[in-house]
Amino acid sequence: MNFLSHSSPLQNIQSPLFPGIDLWVKRDDLLQPQVSGNKFRKLKHTLLAADPRLTTLVSMGGAWSNHLHALAHAGHILGFRTIGLVRGIPGEAQALTATLEDCRQLGMELHFVSRADYRELRDQIDHWRLWVPPESNNYLWLPEGGSSVEAVRGMAELVDEVRHELGEHPSNMIVACGTGTSLAGIVAGMQDRGRVIGIAAVQNSQYLRAQIQELLVRAEHPAYDNFDILHEFTHGGFAKTSPQLLAFCDRFFADTHIPVEPIYTGKMFYALHQLCHAGKFSAGERVVAVHTGGLQGNRGFLQS
Numbered sequence: 001m002n003f004l005s006h007s008s009p010l011q012n013i014q015s016p017l018f019p020g021i022d023l024w025v026k027r028d029d030l031l032q033p034q035v036s037g038n039k040f041r042k043l044k045h046t047l048l049a050a051d052p053r054l055t056t057l058v059s060m061g062g063a064w065s066n067h068l069h070a071l072a073h074a075g076h077i078l079g080f081r082t083i084g085l086v087r088g089i090p091g092e093a094q095a096l097t098a099t100l101e102d103c104r105q106l107g108m109e110l111h112f113v114s115r116a117d118y119r120e121l122r123d124q125i126d127h128w129r130l131w132v133p134p135e136s137n138n139y140l141w142l143p144e145g146g147s148s149v150e151a152v153r154g155m156a157e158l159v160d161e162v163r164h165e166l167g168e169h170p171s172n173m174i175v176a177c178g179t180g181t182s183l184a185g186i187v188a189g190m191q192d193r194g195r196v197i198g199i200a201a202v203q204n205s206q207y208l209r210a211q212i213q214e215l216l217v218r219a220e221h222p223a224y225d226n227f228d229i230l231h232e233f234t235h236g237g238f239a240k241t242s243p244q245l246l247a248f249c250d251r252f253f254a255d256t257h258i259p260v261e262p263i264y265t266g267k268m269f270y271a272l273h274q275l276c277h278a279g280k281f282s283a284g285e286r287v288v289a290v291h292t293g294g295l296q297g298n299r300g301f302l303q304s
């Protein structure tokens with residue numbers, strides 16, 4: 001499967017926005033044109049190991065979900081049917097966001113589910129079966145954000161690539177956190193060396209640390225401790241922004257020519273900018289920031 005064998009460039013950034021550090025950006029936004037960033041890595045091993053009888057991939061997400069968007073593309077490219085369970089108003093005709101319109105055009109079957117059902121989908125492993133026929137043995141459920149042990153494995157490979165490109169083990173890595181799966185994979189790849197900083201995109205997500213360590217153990221790694229999750233850079237919550245954040249995203253793009261969105265990657269780079277100014281790194285310290293893609297989500301943001 002050629003489609004699943006991409007790697008992404010590692011780019012050195014010289015910018016006054018990040019004083020005092022030696023900044024490298026792992027450009028997973030360039031990993032694959034459609035299945036963007038961390039979603040590609042998170043889906044890769046699940047799809048490579050898929051039972052040949054598997055016909056349909058089922059998952060959940062919000063109206064601007066990067067994960068559903070990536071899944072719809074992956075299904076389209078690899079010949080799987082896809083079903084998306086979307087947080088919304090069940091049974092009512094509703095305007096599709098640009099993300100869902102893309103999903104629909106790629107053949108994804110969309111079902112809107114209530115907030116209560118959405119919560120159940122998170123908490124109860126079999127709840128998704130309510131939306132598929134009873135004899136659907138050839139269906140595979142992917143939890144929210146594509147979180148799985150296979151996703152940890154896919155994300156860990158990113159660290160191998162970075163090590164190869166730098167010619168040494170990275171000492172600091174930084175990544176945005178939603179479910180924390182990407183960070184878990186990076187921590188797994190670091191193998192207890194160096195440190196990993198996660199920038200929480202969701203408010204009140206103090207549960208992440210335990211969730212990440214549990215996922216590491218499920219993926220047959222030790223419950224590594226060499227990571228910190230910073231919760232003070234959410235700008236009020238998931239998909240919330242501030243004028244400072246938006247101004248930073250513009251300035252970041254003007255300076256580096258690297259596009260970001262304000263939901264994950266913009267928050268992560270802005271946090272890194274603030275950490276540099278707060279003197280949290282020693283002079284010349286090397287930091288690898290992971291650009292997790294998700295640029296399609298910008299469309300939702302610009303319209304709101």
Ligand SMILES: Cc1ncc(COP(=O)(O)O)c(C=O)c1O
Nearest residue numbers: 066178179180181182264292294
């Ligand atoms: C662009 C982008 N970056 C980062 C994340 C966070 O990844 P994770 O859920 O693995 O923490 C997500 C999605 O969740 C995302 O879409």
